[in-house]
Amino acid sequence: MIILHDPDTLRHEAAEFVGAKLTPAVESPDRIRNITEALIASNYKLLSLSSTEEDKAQTLEIAHLTHDKQYLHHVSSAHSLWLSAGIVGPQESVLPECFPFPHSVTSQPGPRPPKDVFARAGYYAFDLSSGIMQESWTSIIASAHLAARAVEMIHVPHDQVADAIGTSIAPPGSQAKGKTVIALCRPPGHHCDGRRAGGYCYINNAAVAVSAFRAVQSQASGQPVSPKIAVLDLDFHHGNGTQEIFYNDPDVLYVSIHGEDEFPYYTGSVDERGGPDADAVGKNVNLPLRTGSSFSEYMKLLTEGLKHIVKHDPMFLVISMGFDTFRLDPLGNFAIDTEDYAVMARTVRDQLADVPAVVLLEGGYVVEHLGPNFLAFLGGWDSGA
């Protein structure tokens, strides 16, 4: 098992609106610090990467496969625009002023983004928890790069991994069955739908992993191929962005277990099943769970979700792993404890032991419990079949 980290993911420190107050975002760099400290203390080997300009350019290219070009340009440039206009300071965040009116018969946001810099902040976001400060883009692209690199690592013999850092993709035959690479992504990705930031997400890292896997497989085959892939979203919140990006894609099964009627509020119901193409219907599986649910209730849904994934027979698995399902999380409300993450991980691994997997960090907001919860997950994963 390889665990990837990039110190650049710690640079982003945005503000968000909570009720009437502008405060430091709950999604903080201390989250990653707590995990890396716990990993080092437990003698896990962390691969600390730092992306080159070429890595960043390649990552952006992969992100463009599922994200609007002008959207990404906005995320990367909005802060410097606002800074030179004197609207924000370096540490202050670009945040929306006005959102498009999605159901109005008279307003037509249309495909063309507005010229006004304030209007654009609203056009390219769906909430007030995805501020952009001076160093946000550095972390956003580093986070997406970790997802892409995790996929490349799947294809590299793990005993040669030290040599592999910085080298290109290994030949396809070297892909061992069921390898796992874990990426300490930050900011998270699953709420970003390709043209809107939201819920602390700016680039959908799971979508980047899917695109990267397709690229590697296509390169290996010498022609575009579309292998079957599954995304299992275990964050407390529904991954509306990942759902939207792959909604009509029959090759990508999206399965999510999440808090019912919780953020992002307007998605995540069982009747969102994929489509409209007939072969994509059934390739989106939402498993909402009531407030206060216990781990045994959670496990029933996990078992059901895993059945769908096994039936899909994926060649590759992406896990959007959030630890905000933890009992003390300020943004979640399930009754899940540290040791349960070992059971959760082992259960997934037992069903899908032969499928290469990347695990991408999404949420989880009780900083001092993140390390222990992460370690429990890794322990369970390693003990699986």
Ligand code: OKP
């Ligand atoms: C992101 B992920 C804070 C409101 C925060 C956004 C929640 C984003 C969750 N009082 N609203 O799925 O962990």
Ligand code: ZN
């Ligand atoms: Zn979450």
